[in-house]
Amino acid sequence: MIAKLTGILDSVGDDWVIVDVNGVGYICHASSRTLSSMPARGEAAQLHVETVVREDAITLYGFAEVAERNMFRLLTSVQGVGAKVGLAILSTLAPNELQNAIAAQDKTAVARAKGVGPKVAQRIVHELKDKVTGLVFQPKGVQMAMGAAAPKAANSAIEDAISALVNLGYKPVEAHGAVAKAAGQLGEGADVGALVPAALKELSSL
Template sequence: MIAKLTGILDSVGDDWLIVDVAGVGYLVHSSSRTLSGLPSRGEAVQMHVETVVREDAITLFGFAEVAERNMFRLLTSVQGVGAKVALAILSVLSPTDLQNAIAAQDKTAVARAKGVGPKVATRIVNELKDKVTGLVFQPKGVQMSAAGGAQAPASSGAIEDAISALVNLGYKPVEAHGAVAKAASNLGEGADVGALVPAALKELSSL
């Protein structure tokens, strides 16, 4: 299995690129988010790759971030969500925004992607809500490095503390995660625990 490609950017299309590795060109399908961040043709490029093997084809899907590749894997684990739909979602939502949307059960945000109807969006947020809570929560606005590490603002610790506080109050992790995701989005990344917890409790009370 190919997990990573490092080479020269040969050419780029609407949803693909070709990476030249020692004279061999690899066709890699990508989201528009990844494609928009590529260097110029002829320059060095590195892609984190998901290899999909079927009876009639071996297809490579490439991502600039490990986080995006991981979200691609989660999306394609949902019944009825293929690679094309997963790339469409990742083209309109960053890994952080998608994680937050799933945690907050925001079907509308997921349905913004081309080809994603209300039923598919509902299935995605329902089936993945428990899985994204196992990931490290990232407040809206966090930038992911090419190596997949988060460059988190100062409020990330407050967000984790707020989630922990709600869990200690008896709420389920997925409920706490979703409520804090909404609160953090509304208050902004500078919010502290004192602001996040009451706002999250308000979100929970409205459910």
Template sequence: MIAKLKGFVDSAGEDWAIIDVNGVGYLVHASTRTLNEMPRAGEACGLHIETVVREDAITLFGFVDVAERDMFRLLTSVQGVGAKVGLAILSALQPNELQNAIAAQDKTAVARAKGVGPKVATRIVTELKDKVTGLVFQKPGVQMPAGSTPAAPANAGALEDAVSALVNLGYKPTDAHGAVARVINELGEDADVGTLVPAALKELSSIL
């Protein structure tokens, strides 16, 4: 099982790249995000790898960070969501955006991905809602070096504290996470606890 590759970029295409590791070229399929963040041909590169083994093929999927890889694993655990669709979704949404869309049950955001219809988008947000609860919020737009582990954003504590405060008030973790995810879209990623909690409470009162 291949979990990581470090070598040099040999070449790349629309949804693939070849990584040269000690003279052996590995064909790796990847999202647009990962391909855009990879260095140019001939330069050193490291990717996290998800190896998919089937009777007729062994396919490698590469990710610039573990957040994207983990979201790929979650997506492909949903019935009807294969690797191709998973990469399409991750090409349209960054891991943090997808996480918050699922928590907020925003199927429209998920359906923006190529090849994802309303039924599949609904299945994704429904089946993965509980699984994204408690994951560290990642700030959008932060690019990490290939092969690195993304750090939590500066305001991660405020976001987690807001969810914790709602849970302490008796709300379910999934409902609390979803409410915070929804109000973040309106208030912005830098909103503090004092702003997030009242807004989330108002959001929860309107839907529960």
């Protein structure tokens, strides 16, 4: 089972990349997000890999980040969601954006991906809502390019807000969903004092 490839970038296509590892070229299907992050041809490249073995084929799916690979695994665990659809969703939504959408039960965001209809989007957010509980969500607009301090501070506020709602008696999945919606609305820089009331408002409207 191949879990990671480290070698030289050989070539990149519309939905695939070939990495040369000691003279052996491995073709991996990938999202547009991963493909756009690849270095120039002939330079060092690394991919986290999900190996799918079937009776008639062994297929590799490559990801620039572990988080993207993990979300791909979750997506393809949903009935009716194959690898092609999983990659389409990850080409449209970054891993943290997808986590937010699932926690907030935002099927419209998931349905923006090519080939994903409303029924499939609804199934994804419904079946995965409990599985993303415990993941740290980031409000839209928080980018790692801003440095480690900003995401860390945002995550701390979100975690504290979720904890506050759980202490008030709400279920973890309800707390995560409400805080994810509140964080998406309030955006970067929202503190606990703003997140908790906004999340409670979301919960009261259910």
